[in-house]
Amino acid sequence: MSGAFDALRGQLHEAATAFADGPGALEGILRGIVDDVERAVHEPLEIFPVCHHSPASAIAMARRLREKQPKVVYLELCEDMAPLLTELRNCRLPVAVQSFATEIEGFPADWSPLSVVAPVTEASAEYQAIAYALDTPGVELVLVDRSSDHVFQWETDSGAVPLAEAGAEGPETPEQSALHGDAVGVEIGDLRPRFAELEEHLLRHGRVRHWSEWWHQYVELPLGDSDHDTYRQVMLLIGSLFRRLAPGDPGKVRVDEDRERYMWTRMREHLAVTGADPADCLYVCGAFHAASRVAEFGVHGSDGFVISPPSGTRWRHGLIPSSHAAIEAQFGLAAGSVSIAAAEWAKNVRRTGVRPYRLDGQAGTKKTTRRTTQPKKALAAALEPAPPPADRLSGFLRRPPALDALDEAELLGWSVEIVRAARRNGYLASTADAIAVFETSILLAGMRDRAKPTPYDFQDAAVTCIEKDAVPGRRDVGRLVEIMMGGDRLGQVGYDALPPLARDVHDRLAPLNLRLEQRGVQRALLDIASQPDLAHCSDLLWMLRRLLPPGAARPIMGERRLGERSLQESWDLALGTHQRALIELGYEGVSIEQVLEQRLRRAAYAPQATAAQVLEAVEDATLHLRSRRLADELGTRALEVLAHERSVDGAPEVLRRVRRLLAYHRTAEPVLPPWIESFVTTGYAHYCTLLPTAFTDEDATVRQVAAMLGFLFGMESLALSLGCDRAQLELALAQSHPTEPARTALLWAAQTHLGTLPRPRLRARCDELLGNPLVVPAYPRYLSGFVHALEPVPGLADFVVEAVSNAFARLPDRVLLPWLPTLITTLRAGGAELAPLLIREAGRVFPARLPELDAWVPPWRLPQEPAGVRPRAGEEAAGGGVPLLAAHPAACDALADLLGCDGEWETAGPDPSGAVLLGRHPVTAAALEALLAVT
Known part of the structure; x- marks a missing residue:
């Protein structure tokens, strides 16, 4: 291909021969770059390459739009986001256009929810194009990039998991940098080296710290005042260079080329349908995609690309607030770079006199007068035939950097402002520090071969001169410089949008x-x-x-x-x-109630849902929605999930929530819902079946086994009334043979509750443990099991206090002290929520005053009377309870009715002390007397 760039090709050939000892691969790369530039420049449909959030691109775009006045603007943005762009005027920038989907089809389930965002700032070329197209009559804006659905389709084909590009080059504010969530960012004009060695080379030789600073120094500033042809050719050159030196990742290359085929296919389809003249159109895309070599490139390219149909995923679109920090975090930019770009944009507007485009009524901006007619000069230029493109790259590449005069007024203002901000944030800064920052900025710029200190030089100088050994406030000096340059501007979506x-x-x-x-x-x-x-x-x-x-x-x-x-x-x-x-x-519904109901159903019917999670959904449906229908439906689902569970991981949570729901329905409704009755009976049989395995399963914890017993003992009366058989529980405990000390103690407590292990025998077993030197080191774990047993058997609290007290009383210090830390940590880790029961019981048993402690005897040390009749002095054993009950005939009649005894008072004389009825049942009379004595 010959033309205006032949002289540049000859120069590059000579450079390749000199630096590479002869033409070869280097010459091929350099000449190929020139071919890419020439191909894009000669395309009938004008290509406007941009870089995202670049003030130079925004200035060049505003200038070109006023000169060319195109009738059709093709924009590199997801085509399904087009209806949302008109709502930008109801927002305060920066905001992000978002596509969101929760109900997905054709994608892996763990990708849900799917989210794609495209941030928009005022200092961006795409916003200039959008504002021009929406506020200029007769101009059509067409989005030509792949849809949000194709973004994830192609990620699936390439085998990559689409996640947000987190981790910027500097510290971020978590709240602000997370505004985009875990969305996949769609960036117009993604222009950054994908070859790590190339970026490292540029940063090292450019004497900069990160890519944002290199771009600002070597691209933004030189192109800020350049003409349109120079801007286009330089951006095409950079895009082609980065493209040819990119790593050959097949999946990444295929996605990039498919995007370019997609966009050119959409543009040719639009031109064919509307009959628009390519000379009246403008194609705005990233410089990386402008230097494309696909066969579909250009209005005369091939039409062999087939666009796949969308999946069944239902996408919803809207605007979400964004911020400078969120954009930096998502696209890997340095902290503060977007704020510096916004400040540079405002300065370029003042310096160049270019009138930027703003949407009428745009929140946060001044009202501008919309021009409905083209300027005469621009109209005349548009009617004249376009001259052939000239070679502007040769002069730009050979011209040394412009040595602009130092803007002392701006630098002085920065120095004064940073000292004032430092004082407000607790730094001991003075006028001398302002002078030091000013001079150090100039010094750093000279050391880095810069004619003028950049904001990054000024930031380094401020940190060096002001920030000493500590940060007195919440912000360091680097953050203060970012705030001074414009801060992290936060966007907002208006009420109407x-x-x-x-x-x-x-x-x-x-x-x-x-x-x-x-x-x-x-x-x-x-x-x-x-x-x-x-x-x-x-x-x-x-x-x-x-x-x-x-x-x-x-x-x-x-x-x-x-x-x-x-x-x-x-x-x-x-x-x-x-x-x-x-x-x-x-995006999920039209009301909060609808969204909550959908989420509760989604959580309950999830493939990995547990019974505890479904019961939580039932509780939320009852608590927030007051929907008996939904609660019954989810309760039935909980019953199904519980019946299919084969582990006891969720037993504690199931027990807690079932108790709460059961207590609520017993007080709020006359009868229990059918699903709760079925849940109790199913849970009783289910946990009885799993109980022997859980006692020996190493994966099951003591707390989980105790929760199972708590369900069985706590729901026993209701389950038995609904038809369950207690023999199933007795058989389950008989088949349980734990070997671990804590579970063994838990089994003993369960047997004591059922009556198969009397308390004297349980006390004797604990005494045996304390008397065996080989078992004493494991005694704290037995105590841990007894503490967990308070969940199913709270009446065992006095025995646990007795067991702990006996250990402290009997064991010598040489034995007690080594396992005392183990006891404390075990009780704290496994029974912290049950400690109040022990504390209350200990407070009831132990004396309240210190002087009483010397004469105090523990209740378990008192002589135990045999169960049965306890005769009183002067009374026979057979009728010991007769005088007391006969003295209170009304109470005796009530107790007789409660016990189902029929009979009348029969006395030998007027004195009722010889009641015949009580004489017939001496054991019952003695038991009643003991009960009244205790109460």
Whole structure:
């Protein structure tokens, strides 16, 4: 190919011969770059290469749009995002256009939810193109890049897992850098070396720390005042260089080339349908894709590329807030680089006099007058035939860097401002530090062969001169420089651009009289007792707390439990800070209630759902939605999941939630729901079946086995009334043969509860353990089992206190002290929630005052009387309880009716002390007497 670039080819041939000892691979790369540039320059449809968030690209774009006034603008952006662009005027930049999907088809389930974001800032070429096309009559904006669905289709084909590019080159604010979540970023003009050695070479020889600084120094500043042809050719040159030196990853190369085939196919289809003249069109794309070598390149390229149909995934689109830090974190830019670019953009606008395009009514910008007619000069230029492109690269590459005069006023202003900011943040900075920063900036620029200190030089100088050995406040000097240069500008989506769900939330919370769109934390006070209408706000806030990330809605006072409602509540709300999460809820439904119901169903019917998780969904459905229908449906699902579980991992959570639901329905409804009755009977049989295995399973913990016993003992009365057989539990315990000390103690406690192991025998076994020197080191684990046994058998608390006290009383210090730390750590790790039972029992047993301790005798040391009749002095054993009960005939009649005894009082005389009825049942009388004596 011959033409205007023949002279440049000859120069590159001579350079390759001189530096590489003859033409070869280097010459092929250099000449190929020139071929790429010439091919793109001669394309009838003008290609405008850009770099994302580049002030030079934005200035060149605004200048070219006013000169050319194209009728069709093709933009490298996901084609399904086009309807959202008109809503940008209702937002404060930066924001991101988002595609979101939760119900996916054709993709791996662990990828859900799918999210694609394309951030937009004012200092970007794509925003200039969007604003021009939307506010200029007769101009059509066409998005030609692959759809959001194809983004993940091609990632699946390439075998890569699409995740956000996290990890910028500097420190980030977590809250701000996470605004995009785990979305896949779509960047217009992705221009960065993909060859690690090349980037390292550029940074080392450019004497810069990171890529953002290199781009600012060697591309932004030289191209800031360049003409259109020079800008295009330089950007094409850089794009071709990075493309030819990129690693040959087949999957990455195929995706890049398929994107280019996709975009050119869409542009040719649009030209064929509309009949537009390519000379009246402008194609805005990244410089990396502008230097393309695919066969489909150009309006006369081949048409062999077939676009695959979309999957069955249902995509929703919206706008989410963004920030400079979020953009830097997602695309791997240095901290503060986007803020510096925004400051550079404002300075270039003032210096060049270019009038940028802004959407009419754009929030956060000044109102501009829309020009509906083309300027005469631009119109005349458009009517004239375009001259052939000239070679501007030769002069640009041979010209040394422009030695601009040092802008002392700007640098002085920076030095003064950073000292003022440092003082406000606790630094002992003075005027001498401002002078030092000024001089050090000039010194660093000279050492780095720069004619003028850049913001990065100034930042290094400020850190060197002001930040000493410690940071007195929350921000270091580097962060203060970023704030001074413009800070982390935060975007906001306006009310009119919010999805219906988000607008509904704002409307329903209007009685709180808060500015919910404002960032930061706001306090909301709800006096529901005096203002019953605020109860609806309370219900909504509790649902938002369930659905939004932590911190979006945080209750300070008040709680929401089954059967309980607070009369006064206090909330800390940060809905403006978590606007992105609220907007994404709007992609899932039209109301908060609908989204919550969908999420509860999704959690309950998930393939890996456990019975505890389904019961949590049942509780949330009852608590927040008050839906008996949904609760019954999810309860039936919990019954199915429990029946198919083969592990006991969720037993503690199942026990806790079933107890709570059972207590609620017993007090709130006349009869229990059928699913709860079935759940109790199924759970009783299920845990009885798993109990022998759980006692010996190494994967099951003592706490889980104790929770199983707690379910069996706690639900036993209800289960037996519903038809369960207690013999199943007795057989399960008889088949259990644990070997681990804690589980052995747990089995003993269960047998004591069932009556198969009396307390005297249990006490004797513990005495045997303390008397065996070989078993004493393991005694703390036995105690741990007894402590966990308080969950199913809380009446065993006095015995646990006795066991611990006996150990401290009998064991000598040489034995007690070595395993005392083990006892403490074991009880703390495994039985912390059960400790209050032991403390209360110990407080009841032990004396309350210290002087009483000397004469105190433990209850278990007192002589034990044999069970049965305890005769009193002057009374016979057979009728010991007669005088007491005969003295209270009304109480005796009530007890007789309770026991089912029929009979009348028969006395030998007027004195009722010789009651014949009680005389007939001396054992019962003695037992009743003992019961009354205890109470």
